[in-house]
Amino acid sequence: DQQVKQNSPSLSVQEGRISILNCDYTNSMFDYFLWYKKYPAEGPTFLISISSIKDKNEDGRFTVFLNKSAKHLSLHIVPSQPGDSAVYFCAASSGAINKLSFGAGTTVTVRA
Amino acid sequence: GAVVSQHPSRVICKSGTSVKIECRSLDFQATTMFWYRQFPKQSLMLMATSNEGSKATYEQGVEKDKFLINHASLTLSTLTVTSAHPEDSSFYICSATATPNTEAFFGQGTRLTVV
Numbered sequence: 191d192q193q194v195k196q197n198s199p200s201l202s203v204q205e206g207r208i209s210i211l212n213c214d215y216t217n218s219m220f221d222y223f224l225w226y227k228k229y230p231a232e233g234p235t236f237l238i239s240i241s242s243i244k245d246k247n248e249d250g251r252f253t254v255f256l257n258k259s260a261k262h263l264s265l266h267i268v269p270s271q272p273g274d275s276a277v278y279f280c281a282a283s284s285g286a287i288n289k290l291s292f293g294a295g296t297t298v299t300v301r302a
Numbered sequence: 303g304a305v306v307s308q309h310p311s312r313v314i315c316k317s318g319t320s321v322k323i324e325c326r327s328l329d330f331q332a333t334t335m336f337w338y339r340q341f342p343k344q345s346l347m348l349m350a351t352s353n354e355g356s357k358a359t360y361e362q363g364v365e366k367d368k369f370l371i372n373h374a375s376l377t378l379s380t381l382t383v384t385s386a387h388p389e390d391s392s393f394y395i396c397s398a399t400a401t402p403n404t405e406a407f408f409g410q411g412t413r414l415t416v417v
Binding site for chain 1: 308311334336338343344345346348351395397399402404405406407408410411
């Protein structure tokens with residue numbers, strides 16, 4: 191039973207433009223959401239997170255938006271850079287911050 | 303960030319044999335480690351949570367006798383896939399955290415192929 195879904199397996203965007211990654215969840219008990227970035231042959235690395243008490247969190251080029259009523263969150267990367275090309279995972283937790291439910295990932299390719 | 307090392311990165315084994323995967327926190331003491339599995343085109347799925355010095359807690363549907371987890375020290379957890387079968391072929395990845403509510407760091411993962 192997949193509680194976190196990333197319906198777009200891939201995204202291609204031109205350098206300098208905005209990348210928007212989407213994530214939907216079904217478990218209303220989730221109260222903490224994270225985005226991870228993964229390069230080939232490496233483990234996922236933490237990118238940005240948001241608590242359910244907020245609807246937006248910004249860190250440099252990365253902004254995460256949370257819409258609790260729609261059970262939807264998104265990650266915006268602007269401007270996109272070639273080094274952003276990676277797989278991005280959406281994750282969520284309920285209570286225990288590190289016990290995570292993951293989406294299947296979205297592969298982002300930034301074209302020069 | 304902190305470093306978590308997983309070994310081996312790839313392993314091929316014969317059906318019926320056992321395989322051990324190690325997860326080490328190199329520069330911090332990991333009180334809790336998590337083991338995940340990912341099948342192709344699917345999410346990382348949590349298999350079990352292991353706390354140093356105690357028995358692992360397995361997620362529903364994960365056979366504890368098949369996936370043996372040991373967390374005997376604050377820097378090492380091992381996952382042993384016993385009597386492996388081709389359907390156990392998957393990507394296994396661990397994460398480690400110093401305290402329950404701090405960021406977890408992931409290992410590089412292990413690609414297991416059972417032939």
